[in-house]
């Protein structure tokens with residue numbers, strides 16, 4: 001009887017969703033994702049077919065604001081789907097936080113390491129951010145003298161990599177100093193992202209293809225190997241330094257505050273069975289892989305929209321000059337939190353250009369799930385794409401595609417439910433138990449840098465007419481953020 005009921009319900013599911021070929025094979029979704037622009041297509045699919053769209057025989061893209069908590073909320077028990085397998089080494093021992101499907105182990109790991117990413121830990125990371133911001137500032141001065149267009153996306157990526165290296169190990173990678181891709185890491189990671197994004201659609205092939213590509217040294221294996229070696233070297237070096245000094249946790253290099261590695265090593269020394277050497281390696285790697293491109297993309301988005309909307313730039317600059325004194329170089333994180341317009345600018349830029357551009361896939365578990373009256377049996381995979389959510393006109397209004405930081409401030413002034421509804425369908429950092437662990441760190445990096453840049457420089461978009469080009473292999477990266485840069489009069 002139960003089987004019959006399930007068959008009927010699954011049959012109904014078959015009738016509901018389009019596009020046609022997605023019913024029969026995952027190849028349809030694979031092909032669309034491979035084209036690199038799925039975030040826009042996902043929005044268009046929902047506008048055409050409604051809130052539930054089939055992307056593969058058992059994969060459904062959802063655009064239902066009222067279901068976001070059921071799928072992702074803190075109480076939700078839906079694990080990440082096997083699409084995430086592509087983001088890890090095929091060995092079950094080589095697990096990492098981001099793709100971990102084991103809900104219990106994931107929760108334990110988060111509990112142990114949450115503090116390293118908390119607001120109170122940011123105080124010790126702030127100086128590491130300032131150091132890299134100073135280097136970027138001096139690079140911008142040099143670029144402004146050359147008067148040639150520069151790829152600002154590249155420089156912001158250099159900054160994001162160096163900052164996360166500095167926060168994690170008190171040592172930037174050297175991207176800003178060299179202005180180029182150190183040891184091919186950026187190129188290699190691009191390949192890793194494309195590989196993981198696509199193989200995740202056919203996860204059973206992952207062990208075989210991974211073995212072949214690694215043996216041949218293609219598909220990003222070389223850059224990944226460099227990164228692994230780099231992280232291991234930093235850890236080893238720190239262990240030696242700590243042994244020599246035999247000191248426990250107070251400060252590290254050159255009297256700077258505790259960096260991430262120092263904090264995690266203190267935990268390791270206090271409870272070696274709970275915080276193992278594998279944890280130290282895995283969390284440090286996660287910082288670099290999950291925390292660099294995401295921040296770079298978001299920084300580019302903020303600056304790009306400021307350049308596209310000069311009125312917003314003007315208002316922001318007014319707020320910056322009111323909030324800082326003339327000689328002050330760096331805005332403190334605390335000061336930035338007290339700048340409502342700046343906060344709204346960041347929020348709005350991450351709404352219009354969230355860093356991840358595919359549905360955040362989750363598996364429906366035992367007993368199935370009803371969404372909007374539609375039954376999804378156990379074993380189906382469902383997900384909401386942040387882009388689909390953020391461009392939802394019922395939630396954000398008819399002008400959802402317009403960059404308008406005021407929408408957040410107006411909704412707040414207005415009172416009522418609107419702000420709560422917008423906040424509930426706004427998730428550039430994911431949601432619930434799988435929300436981004438590094439989100440405060442990324443806010444620290446972003447909120448300090450952009451005010452510094454726009455206070456000191458004028459940027460001009462090379463192509464004012466057309467929107468920039470992007471490529472979406474999970475991260476929606478900007479390809480041609482070309483600008484000219486000039487020092488600002490009086491800065």
Ligand code: HEM
Nearest residue numbers: 098286287290291294295298355428429430436437438442
């Ligand atoms: C603006 C910058 C960032 C954005 C937009 C961003 C976005 C996200 C999103 C959307 C997720 C959840 C993905 C999912 O549900 O599949 C996530 C998870 C994660 N992020 Fe971030 N992230 C950013 C910066 C960072 C930074 C700076 C770090 C590390 C220092 C970091 C580390 C992580 C980790 C480890 C996870 C996995 C968390 C878990 O599953 O428990 N991220 N991030």
